[in-house]
Amino acid sequence: LYPANNYGSQDKRVAAILRDWMFRCATRRAVRAMTDHGVPTYLYLFYQQLRWVETSFLGDYHSSEIGLVFGNQWPILVHDFTKDDARTSEYMQQYWVNFAKNHDPNGGAPNWPRYDRQSDLNIILNSQPTLQAGLGGGVCDFWDSLVGTDQGERRVFF
Numbered sequence: 001l002y003p004a005n006n007y008g009s010q011d012k013r014v015a016a017i018l019r020d021w022m023f024r025c026a027t028r029r030a031v032r033a034m035t036d037h038g039v040p041t042y043l044y045l046f047y048q049q050l051r052w053v054e055t056s057f058l059g060d061y062h063s064s065e066i067g068l069v070f071g072n073q074w075p076i077l078v079h080d081f082t083k084d085d086a087r088t089s090e091y092m093q094q095y096w097v098n099f100a101k102n103h104d105p106n107g108g109a110p111n112w113p114r115y116d117r118q119s120d121l122n123i124i125l126n127s128q129p130t131l132q133a134g135l136g137g138g139v140c141d142f143w144d145s146l147v148g149t150d151q152g153e154r155r156v157f158f
Helices: 008-037 083-102 137-147
Strands: 044-046 121-127 131-132
Touching: 008 137, 083 121
Parallel strands: 044 121
Antiparallel strands: 121 131
């Protein structure tokens, strides 16, 4: 699943494993569980190449999109928005405001479909939002097989 020659270093390889285990696949499991219980759910992957000071050494990190959600470039010297960042921020603000007002992110920006297992669609949030099927694919299927997802079964604890 994570061949060493696909990564520039062991650090990046471990980061990919942790990203999938702790964020990507855990989120997919949670979304599937909520959907299975009738909760309207929307799944996204933030995929905007940020060129901020901290991304040069942290890379993409959990919560790095929050500045775009609120249109906040503070501090300006560190988080100066490019045209693509500003466009992504506009889309994200539309989605978040619509969701807060209507419990549905749609209305004005490209359509963000409600999640369901059959289509397995999520939106990729960036300056040109697109749809993607199968977030995490076989990698998440592997992690799910270790955790167990039926009837609250758990096989691994960490």
